Amino acid sequence: xxxxxxxxxxxxxxxxxxxxxxxxxxxxxxxxxxxxxxxxxxxxxxxxxxxxxxxxxxxxxxxxxxxxxxxxxxxxxxxxxxxxxxxxxxxxxxxxxxxxxxxxxxxxxxxxxxxxxxxxxxxxxxxxxxxxxxxxxxxxxxxxxxxxxxxxxxxxxxxxxxxxxxxxxxxxxxxxxxxxxxxxxxxxxxxxxxxxxxxxxxxxxxxxxxxxxxxxxxxxxxxxxxxxxxxxxxxxxxxxxxxxxxxxxxxxxxxxxxxxxxxxxxxxxxxxxxxxxxxxxxxxxxxxxxxxxx
Numbered sequence: 001x002x003x004x005x006x007x008x009x010x011x012x013x014x015x016x017x018x019x020x021x022x023x024x025x026x027x028x029x030x031x032x033x034x035x036x037x038x039x040x041x042x043x044x045x046x047x048x049x050x051x052x053x054x055x056x057x058x059x060x061x062x063x064x065x066x067x068x069x070x071x072x073x074x075x076x077x078x079x080x081x082x083x084x085x086x087x088x089x090x091x092x093x094x095x096x097x098x099x100x101x102x103x104x105x106x107x108x109x110x111x112x113x114x115x116x117x118x119x120x121x122x123x124x125x126x127x128x129x130x131x132x133x134x135x136x137x138x139x140x141x142x143x144x145x146x147x148x149x150x151x152x153x154x155x156x157x158x159x160x161x162x163x164x165x166x167x168x169x170x171x172x173x174x175x176x177x178x179x180x181x182x183x184x185x186x187x188x189x190x191x192x193x194x195x196x197x198x199x200x201x202x203x204x205x206x207x208x209x210x211x212x213x214x215x216x217x218x219x220x221x222x223x224x225x226x227x228x229x230x231x232x233x234x235x236x237x238x239x240x241x242x243x244x245x246x247x248x249x250x251x252x253x254x255x256x257x258x259x260x261x262x263x264x265x266x267x268x269x270x271x272x273x274x275x276x277x278x279x280x281x282x283x284x285x286x287x288x289x290x291x292x293x294x
Contacts, residue, residue, distance in 0.1 A: 001079040003086045007094075007135055010087050014136065019044040020085075020144040022136050024129060027051040028068040029077050032178035032186035036147045037081040039175050043145040048136055049078050050087040052094060056102075057124030068191055087136070094131065102127045105158050112254060114154050114280065114289070117244045122158050129159055133170055143169030151177040151185045153278060153291045154254060177290070179205075185290045192286040200239065201283055204290050207236045207246060208277040212294040215248060215275070218266040225262065236281060244287075246279035251293060254278075265294060 004010040014020060021044030023036045041047050051074055058064035071088065078086055103126035107115075110122035137144045146163075148156045160172040178186045183205045184198075193201055211232045215223060225248060233243045250257050257265075257275055265275050278291035 001075070001083055001086055003075065003088060005088055005090065005093065007089065010085070010135065011139060013085065014046065014048070015139050017044070017046040018141045020046050020048050020136055020140055022132075022144060022146045023047075023049045023083075024132055024146070024148075025049060025051055025074075026053045026067065026188070027074050028070050028188040028191070029074045030178075030186050030188060030190075032149055032151070034077060034081040035178050036149060036175050037078065037083050039173065040145065040147045041082050043147070043171075043173070046085060047083050048085040048087065049083045050089075050132055050136075052087075052089055052128070052132075054124060054128040055091065055095075056099060056127055057121050059118060059120070062118075063189075068188060087132075094128070099127060099131075103130050103162065105162060109154075109161065109254060110158055113245055113247075113249075113278065117280065122155070125155055126158065126162050130162070130166075133163075133168060137168070137170055140169070143171070145171045145173060147173045147175055149177060150174040151187065151290065153276065157254065185288075187288065189286055189288065192284075194284065197284050197286065201286075201288060203236060203239055203241070204279060204281055204283075204288055205292070207232050208279055208290055208292040211246065211248060211277040212275075212292050215262060215265055215277075216294055218262070223262065223266070225257075241281045241283055243279065243281040246277070246281070248275055248277050250274065251276050 002013060021040035023040050025033050037049060053067050055064055102123050105122050105126050115122050148159060150156050156174045163170050163172050182202045184202045214228055229247050233246045236243050248257060249255060251274055273293055276291050276293040280289040
């Protein structure tokens, strides 16, 4: 595996390839990241990953300074997974001046859910991904592919629409959420959990599945969705969680479903896979997110 820390050297190496397949990460890798690399490998003629902890997507009170940085272990895992090129820039390399030009996604998609509780988060994500895309794909002859995990469903949707809006020569792929045997979505932040919290953490996934099951079990979608969401939040909070949101939305745009769409997902409905339950909640000092498509 070739490792590059400077933009010119990476570009010079990638100039010999036609279609990079790219997996951006912030490091502290787990099996979920490696599954993205495995999905990327057959898509292009060179498999590229990046490791960069992006300051722009952290709020002042969040864990930028303490975010786990495990570079040597990450390199070993990437190489074993078949990654051929790793781009690991320093902050001055990627942001040699303050990044005053930024990508502002539309508020109807980016200021809800995660964006409501982490204002500016998706601006930071879009800005760094746009910059990484320009670096990795800027010289490609046939465009390229990028793979993101659908655990971060809203992020995947925001980035997919960004690529469409800017007509970038990149195909954005979504990879299914990798889970532990008990159903917990794999996340770098799971490392923050104590043993007791790790045993409890699966309850977020179970709450989402319970919410989805209640909608699917309704006859013709005849259900008070807001009340059901509130009840699910109350049950989770009673276990010691602090819930930011736990809700049902459309997969296509993350807006609330109509009565007709709820009926399509309910008992006897004919439109599975168009809705998802998604949530974010804090367990101790660890904030977890997850979703469940149904």
